[in-house]
Amino acid sequence: MTDMTHPIPRNSRLEQLRHRFLRTPLDIAVTAASLLLALFVGWKLLDWAVLSAVWTSPDGLSQPCRDASGACWAVIEARWRLILFGVFPYAEQWRAAVATAALILAGGLSCLPLFWSVIRQALLWIAAFALFMVFMHGGVFGLSSVPPAQWGGLALTLFFFVAVVIVGMPLSICLALMRRSDLPVIRGTAIILIDGVRALPLVTILFTAALILPFVLPGWLQGDKIWRVIAGFALFFAAYQAEVLRSGIQALPRGQEEAAKALGMGYFHRITRVVLPQAFRNALPPTINQLVITLMETSLIVIIGFFDLMASGNAAYGTGEWSFAYVEVYAFIALIYGVFVFSLSRYGRYLERRLRVGSS
Amino acid sequence: MPSLLRNRKFRSATLQVLFVLAVMVILVSAVTTAQDTIATNGMRSGFGFLDRTTGVNIGFSVLQYDANSTYRQLILVGLVNTAILGILGIILAHIVGLVVAAMAISRNGSLNLVAQGYVELFRSIPLILQALFWYALVTHLPAPRNAHEPLPGLFLTGRGIFMPGLSVTGEAVALVLGCLLLGAIAFAWFMIDHRFRRISDSRRRTGRLVIIGLTLLACALALNAGRVPDMPLISVPELRGLNFRGGFALPPELTALAIAIAIYGGAYVSEILRAGFQAVPRGQLEAAAALGLRPLHVFTRVHLPMAFRAVLPTLTNQCVWMFKATTLGIAVGYSDLFYVISISITQSGQTLELIGILMLGFLVMNNMISFLLNRLNKAIALKGT
Amino acid sequence: MTDTAIQIRRMNKFYGSFQVLRDINLTVRKGERIVICGPSGSGKSTLIRCINRLEDHQDGSINVLGTELNEDVGSIDLIRREVGMVFQHFNLFPHLTVLENCTLAPMLVRRFSRAEAERVAREYLERVRIPEKADAFPSELSGGQQQRVAIARALCMRPEILLFDEPTSALDPEMINEVLDVMRELAMDGMTMVCVTHEMGFARQVADRVIFMSNGEIVEENTPEAFFTNPRNERTRGFLAKILAH
Numbered sequence: 001m002t003d004m005t006h007p008i009p010r011n012s013r014l015e016q017l018r019h020r021f022l023r024t025p026l027d028i029a030v031t032a033a034s035l036l037l038a039l040f041v042g043w044k045l046l047d048w049a050v051l052s053a054v055w056t057s058p059d060g061l062s063q064p065c066r067d068a069s070g071a072c073w074a075v076i077e078a079r080w081r082l083i084l085f086g087v088f089p090y091a092e093q094w095r096a097a098v099a100t101a102a103l104i105l106a107g108g109l110s111c112l113p114l115f116w117s118v119i120r121q122a123l124l125w126i127a128a129f130a131l132f133m134v135f136m137h138g139g140v141f142g143l144s145s146v147p148p149a150q151w152g153g154l155a156l157t158l159f160f161f162v163a164v165v166i167v168g169m170p171l172s173i174c175l176a177l178m179r180r181s182d183l184p185v186i187r188g189t190a191i192i193l194i195d196g197v198r199a200l201p202l203v204t205i206l207f208t209a210a211l212i213l214p215f216v217l218p219g220w221l222q223g224d225k226i227w228r229v230i231a232g233f234a235l236f237f238a239a240y241q242a243e244v245l246r247s248g249i250q251a252l253p254r255g256q257e258e259a260a261k262a263l264g265m266g267y268f269h270r271i272t273r274v275v276l277p278q279a280f281r282n283a284l285p286p287t288i289n290q291l292v293i294t295l296m297e298t299s300l301i302v303i304i305g306f307f308d309l310m311a312s313g314n315a316a317y318g319t320g321e322w323s324f325a326y327v328e329v330y331a332f333i334a335l336i337y338g339v340f341v342f343s344l345s346r347y348g349r350y351l352e353r354r355l356r357v358g359s360s
Numbered sequence: 361m362p363s364l365l366r367n368r369k370f371r372s373a374t375l376q377v378l379f380v381l382a383v384m385v386i387l388v389s390a391v392t393t394a395q396d397t398i399a400t401n402g403m404r405s406g407f408g409f410l411d412r413t414t415g416v417n418i419g420f421s422v423l424q425y426d427a428n429s430t431y432r433q434l435i436l437v438g439l440v441n442t443a444i445l446g447i448l449g450i451i452l453a454h455i456v457g458l459v460v461a462a463m464a465i466s467r468n469g470s471l472n473l474v475a476q477g478y479v480e481l482f483r484s485i486p487l488i489l490q491a492l493f494w495y496a497l498v499t500h501l502p503a504p505r506n507a508h509e510p511l512p513g514l515f516l517t518g519r520g521i522f523m524p525g526l527s528v529t530g531e532a533v534a535l536v537l538g539c540l541l542l543g544a545i546a547f548a549w550f551m552i553d554h555r556f557r558r559i560s561d562s563r564r565r566t567g568r569l570v571i572i573g574l575t576l577l578a579c580a581l582a583l584n585a586g587r588v589p590d591m592p593l594i595s596v597p598e599l600r601g602l603n604f605r606g607g608f609a610l611p612p613e614l615t616a617l618a619i620a621i622a623i624y625g626g627a628y629v630s631e632i633l634r635a636g637f638q639a640v641p642r643g644q645l646e647a648a649a650a651l652g653l654r655p656l657h658v659f660t661r662v663h664l665p666m667a668f669r670a671v672l673p674t675l676t677n678q679c680v681w682m683f684k685a686t687t688l689g690i691a692v693g694y695s696d697l698f699y700v701i702s703i704s705i706t707q708s709g710q711t712l713e714l715i716g717i718l719m720l721g722f723l724v725m726n727n728m729i730s731f732l733l734n735r736l737n738k739a740i741a742l743k744g745t
Numbered sequence: 746m747t748d749t750a751i752q753i754r755r756m757n758k759f760y761g762s763f764q765v766l767r768d769i770n771l772t773v774r775k776g777e778r779i780v781i782c783g784p785s786g787s788g789k790s791t792l793i794r795c796i797n798r799l800e801d802h803q804d805g806s807i808n809v810l811g812t813e814l815n816e817d818v819g820s821i822d823l824i825r826r827e828v829g830m831v832f833q834h835f836n837l838f839p840h841l842t843v844l845e846n847c848t849l850a851p852m853l854v855r856r857f858s859r860a861e862a863e864r865v866a867r868e869y870l871e872r873v874r875i876p877e878k879a880d881a882f883p884s885e886l887s888g889g890q891q892q893r894v895a896i897a898r899a900l901c902m903r904p905e906i907l908l909f910d911e912p913t914s915a916l917d918p919e920m921i922n923e924v925l926d927v928m929r930e931l932a933m934d935g936m937t938m939v940c941v942t943h944e945m946g947f948a949r950q951v952a953d954r955v956i957f958m959s960n961g962e963i964v965e966e967n968t969p970e971a972f973f974t975n976p977r978n979e980r981t982r983g984f985l986a987k988i989l990a991h
Contacts, residue, residue, distance in 0.1 A: 020469030027468050034470035185376040189383065199726045201684035203698060204718055211711050215397050216390035258799055259836035259895075263850035263902060264825035273849060277840045296486040303488075303690055310488060326496040334485045334493075341484040368816040 065325065075325040076332050079316035083332065086152010086307040095143065096155045099135040102128050103158045111347055125166055132159065148226040152307035154336060160230065160298045160308065165291065168234035172241035177271065179246055190242075197239035203303050205232045210304050229304065237294050244290055248283030249275060281355055288348030292341050299337075309333060394712065409708050410435075416707055418695040420611045422530035431704055438700030439721060440534050445614060445696060446683040446725075447541065449621030453682060456622050457629025464634045475630065482627040488688050490624055495616035495692040504603050513596050515604060521615055522597035525608025532586020536579045543575030545732065552739050613694035617686070625682045632678060636671035637663060669740055676733040680726045697721055749808075750775045750906055750937045751796060756805035758791065758961075765791050766802070767961045775905075778938045780948040780969075783958035784984060789941045792958070793908045796939065797828045810905055826854060829899030833911040835891040837883040843870065843894050844879040847901045855902065862901070869897040873927050889920030893927055900931075907931065909940040945988065949973060957981045 021031045052070025056077055057063070065072035076083070085096040106128030109115055115124055136155065139145035151159065178190035197205065209232025210225055222228065252275065260270040280287070302311040313333040317326045364370050398405055410432040417427050421437045422444065464475035482490070499518045502508065507515040507522075515522040550556050550567055559567075597607030640663055648662040649655075689696035701718045705711050751773040758766040766788045773779055781789045794800045795807060798814055798821050807814040809824045837846050847866035851857040857865070870876045873893040875886075883891055892912055899907060909928070913921045925947050932938060932951045942948065948955050948969055955972040957965040957980075965978045976982050 017469070020467075020472075023467065030468050031470040034474060183372050183376050183379075186379055189379070196723075199680075199723050200719055201687040201698070201722060203687045203690070204715070204722065207698075207702070207718075208715055211705065212715055215394045215712060218389070218393055253834070253836070255832055255834050255836035256838065259830075259832060259838070260850075261799060262797055262825060262828075262830035262832075262908075263898070264822060264854040265850055266822065266854075269853045273853065274838055278838075281840060292484075296484075299486040299488045300688065303688065310486070310492070313489075314492065324500075326493075326500070330489060330493045330496070334489055337486055337489065338484050345484075366818045368818055368821070370816075371818065 071328050071331075072322075072325045073328060075317060075322045075328050079322070079329070082153065082316050083309065083312050083329070084154045086156060086312045087150055088152060088155070089144075089146060089150065092138075092144065092146060095135040095138065095146075096151075096153075099132045100155045100158055102131040102135070103162055107162075125162070129162070129166065132162075148224050151226075153312040154309050156306060157298050157309040160233070160301060160306075161295050163230045164233045164237050164294060164298070167230060168237035168241060171234060171238035172245060173276070175238055175242035176245040176249065179242065180249060194239045194242055197236055198243075202233070202236050202297055202300055205236045206301065206304050208232060226306070229301065229306070233298075233301075237290070241287065241290055244283050244286045245279055247286070248279035248281075251282045252278055284351055284355065285348060288344060288351070292344050295340055295344070296337060309336065398712075403709060405710075405712065407713055409710050409713070412708070414704070414707055416703055418700065418703070419693055420613060420695055422534045424529065424531065431708065434700050434704060435697070435717060435721075438695060438697035441689075441695055441700075442683075442686050442697040442721075443725070444534075444537070445617055445621075445686045445689065445694065447537075448614075448618050449625060449682050449686065450679050452618060452622030453625030453629050456626025457633055460626060460630035461633035461637060464630060465637045475634075479627045479631055482623050483631075485624075487620060487624045487685060488691055491617055491620035491688055491692060494619045495612065498612040498616045498619075501612075504599060507599075507604075513607070515597055517604070518612065519603055519609075520612050521610040522604045522607050523610070524594060524596045526583065526594060528583055528586040528588060532582050535582040535586070539575055539578040539582060543571060543578075546575075547571050548736070549739065552736065611694075613689065613692045616692055617689055617694055621682055621685055625678070625685070628678055628681075629675070632671050632674050633667065635674075636667035639670045640666045672733065672737045672740070676730055676737070679729050679733065683726060683729060684722065748775050749773070750777065750810060751939070752806075752808040753796075754806050754808075756795070756802050756807060758788075758795065758800065758802045758804075765961050766795070769805070769963060771956070771963065771966075773906075773937065773939060775937055776935045777953045778932050778951050779940070779954050779956060780952040781939065781941045781956045781958060782943060782945075782948065782984075783964075787958040788961040789958045790910050793830075793910055793939055793941055796906075796908060797825050797830055799830075826902065827905045828908060829902055829904035829906070830908045830910065831892070831895050831899055831912050833915050835883070835888070835895045835915075837891055837895055837898070839883050842880050842882055843875075843886070846883070846894060847898045850898075851901050865903075866897070866901050869900045870894070872900075872930070873897045874923075887920060888916045889923045892916065892920075892924045896924075896927055896931075906937045906939070909938065909942065911941050911943070913942065913944055943988065945973070945985075957984065959984070 022028050048070045050070075052068060053073055054065045054068045054070065055073050057065065057074035065074055081090070081093055084100070085093045088096045106124055110121055110124055115121055134140060135143070136151060136159070137146060137148070175190050175194055178186050179194065181187045181190070206229055209228045213228045213232075214222055256274055256278065257270055260274045265273070299308065299310040301308050302314075307315075310333065313329050317323055317329045322329075411430050413428050414431055414434050415427050416434075418425065418434070418437070420441065422440055423433070423437050425433055425437050460475045460478055463471040464479075466472065501516050501518040504515070504517045504519055507517040509515055513524045547568070550571060556564065556567070595607050597604040597609070644666065645658055645663060648658045653661065686696050687698040690699045690702060693699070697718060701714050705714050708714070749772060751771070753769050753771040756766060756769040757764065769792060771779075771792075781792065783789050791800055795802050795814075796809060802814075810827055812820050812823055814820060814824060837843075838849070841849065844863065844866055847869065848857075848859065848862035851862040851865060852859060855862075867876060867879065870879055873896055875890055875893055875897075878886060878890060878894070883894070886894065896907075896912075912928070913924055916924065921944070925944060928938070928940070928947070929951055940947075940952075952969050955967055955969050956963055957967075957972070957976075957978070959980050965972070965976060965981045967977070971977075972981070973985070976985060
């Protein structure tokens with residue numbers, strides 16, 4: 001450090017702060033202005049969201065809110081079950097709650113190092129999915145049957161996300177491997193499929209899955225609309241994730257696969273034991289990013305008529321009674337998405353740090 | 361025979377033939393099933409329906425359109441609306457992104473924090489939620505009678521934003537926008553392409569003037585052709601009854617979507633730009649400063665051009681993405697391509713053909729963006745790297 | 746036939762229209778130690794990579810341990826099982842520990858039980874003198890240690906033949922000897938070895954024959970004494986003059 005004009009004493013945190021925030025008079029002015037703005041916005045927000053807010057409305061009516069100047073959280077109190085579970089039969093909503101909790105729990109468990117193996121992840125998610133279907137769909141163990149058309153809210157959103165990733169992840173591995181195949185026909189097909197899907201907006205894919213597949217699939221293969229849409233969404237996810245994985249594979253030195261070949265390992269073992277474990281590790285940050293984007297994109301299923309978190313939010317303030325409280329409802333929904341997105345990206349950062357140890 | 365089965369070349373040939381056969385079986389069965397379905401439901405396939413009248417009204421259209429127009433016109437309206445929203449969104453998002461990125465890389469800690477907070481906040485809320493929020497906010501603006509008037513002639517209302525405008529037809533407006541866009545592309549190409557760097561300064565100046573002149577001339581001609589007869593050229597919005605008449609109206613759907621794409625896309629653009637700025641070696645900036653360039657010039661002449669080169673491929677993907685994001689116009693009722701296709705499907709039942717048009721439209725538009733930006737990328741790429 | 750390990754006859758190899766190997770004829774007996782040297786780009790690495798089919802040849806025949814190398818999938822599997830290879834850049838699997846690197850292929854390819862594979866692995870790690878690093882990851886080892894692990898990994902497959910592709914070129918000078926020592930011991934145990942290397946001291950001590958390649962051809966094939974003291978070919982002399990000058 002021979003730069004005498006701006007000496008930065010490394011040992012003093014206070015000095016560092018001063019250097020970052022108060023170096024020149026202009027900096028001082030900017031910092032002061034930002035601080036004032038932050039205080040002003042913060043105070044307004046605090047006042048609106050907490051101090052002047054109406055938290056509860058005894059008889060479920062909106063009158064107390066109309067008289068107050070702050071946020072009307074009473075709308076959440078009145079409508080939270082609609083937002084979380086949509087039009088699921090009211091008396092059975094505990095089942096939707098259990099099913100949602102199963103998915104969230106599985107998500108949490110799959111983050112633990114204990115579950116970091118393909119087989120354990122597969123078992124965990126199959127179990128979670130089965131549990132979800134038993135409680136959500138019912139029709140077994142004396143639970144009444146609730147068809148997917150009646151699913152909604154957060155439960156539907158999470159179900160969509162999990163189903164898309166469970167179907168899409170293996171598909172993306174297939175596509176990525178096909179794309180680097182030595183066989184020109186297979187490689188060409190993968191390129192057309194991946195680039196074609198990536199050039200189209202998600203909603204057109206979902207629309208196609210909902211409207212075109214009934215035309216071209218024989219009756220026995222059509223299934224409920226929700227499954228077709230999940231299939232289309234999974235293809236979309238897989239096209240993007242395949243490119244993420246491909247870049248992870250390309251980052252491997254060529255010698256890795258050669259060494260495996262020289263040891264006599266066949267294609268399947270080379271891919272599953274040498275290439276993919278390293279490719280996933282390389283591709284971890286963009287994979288987490290892709291998961292975050294996919295979670296947020298599930299909100300687009302509202303466009304093709306599913307009653308997901310987004311749609312149930314719209315319905316929650318859509319009636320005349322609460323139509324003024326749209327900001328509160330949207331804030332609540334944004335908060336729900338935000339919690340999931342935030343924890344996912346935090347986990348991604350933790351993984352990045354952890355995996356850097358133990359590999360070059 | 362066993363030795364043939366174990367032959368590597370035979371195996372890969374067989375595998376490929378089987379793969380092609382499987383794909384063909386799937387495609388053929390899909391087509392025959394589709395024909396069966398169409399036949400049993402008594403539908404007609406083909407593109408003859410494009411010339412039928414639609415019988416529906418839509419909200420916002422730059423082009424002449426009413427319920428008596430044909431499907432062909434309706435789809436054209438959707439295409440133009442998608443292009444308007446897409447280009448508006450891309451431009452606004454880049455402005456927002458540049459500002460936020462500049463804050464993120466500034467040496468001032470508080471500006472860093474503001475930029476960081478902005479990116480974290482708006483990237484973790486789904487775009488459609490933001491669009492719906494802005495739409496709710498814009499439509500909850502006061503009714504025209506109690507409109508806000510922040511500037512004389514500019515009215516903010518729940519029915520849209522009204523401002524003084526030229527009294528010309530929508531087609532002329534679309535044409536003018538097209539001319540401006542072409543002019544801008546030509547200008548950028550002329551300024552950036554290495555071929556034109558070698559000619560003398562005076563000829564470069566003439567070239568620039570010619571491009572600007574031609575663009576303005578084309579705009580003026582388009583405006584003149586599209587004059588609405590018996591009206592003053594500039595019309596100012598006036599309150600008549602329950603709504604404003606005259607002037608230029610920015611509908612709430614377009615406003616909300618443009619804001620949403622600008623803010624959400626801007627967060628992503630700023631992250632891309634920030635990475636680009638940070639990828640420029642410090643030595644380059646120090647060299648520029650050592651030559652006596654002032655900080656502003658270091659930024660505009662050295663830092664920005666080098667960062668821009670580094671991130672253009674990523675920005676291209678982001679632009680294509682933002683163009684695709686226009687499809688959520690349907691959530692707020694903006695008549696973009698996806699919206700008009702979906703109401704056409706409900707009206708005419710020609711699902712297969714219409715979705716074909718939709719996909720083709722997006723493939724063409726997105727490839728056009730990629731093509732233009734890739735050309736730009738090639739033109740500005742540093743030679744010898 | 747039984748004591749022939751590798752027999753290459755009139756072999757040619759092309760990359761597109763560019764010929765990398767011309768009319769190669771080479772016979773290696775079991776237990777023989779061959780050192781291949783030559784200027785870079787002379788095709789010596791390509792030659793030994795043809796022996797375990799990391800590269801295809803277009804013309805002529807390669808016979809390894811009585812098995813003809815052709816498009817037959819079974820023969821490729823068989824030969825790769827019996828021929829071990831040590832690479833210039835080690836190519837250890839970074840996501841596995843040293844022990845797992847050594848047990849992976851024996852368990853998957855040779856169908857050893859885990860216990861058996863680990864016993865064999867520890868035995869060979871002992872022989873390359875790093876048993877204590879069994880649970881370390883490759884990134885925690887020095888270059889010389891990594892290369893010794895790579896040799897142990899190849900040995901764990903119990904190969905008949907070991908190929909070395911410039912095993913010391915990527916190492917810092919002070920680590921070269923620890924790897925050469927291991928290779929010398931292997932040679933003394935009677936392992937069939939084909940080494941591409943520039944370590945002329947190693948060649949002189951260990952090799953039964955030294956082969957000099959240039960421009961894709963085998964230019965000279967000789968005993969080490971004759972090769973170093975009295976090379977027959979002009980190009981060999983030029984090469985030796987350059988490499989032994991310092």
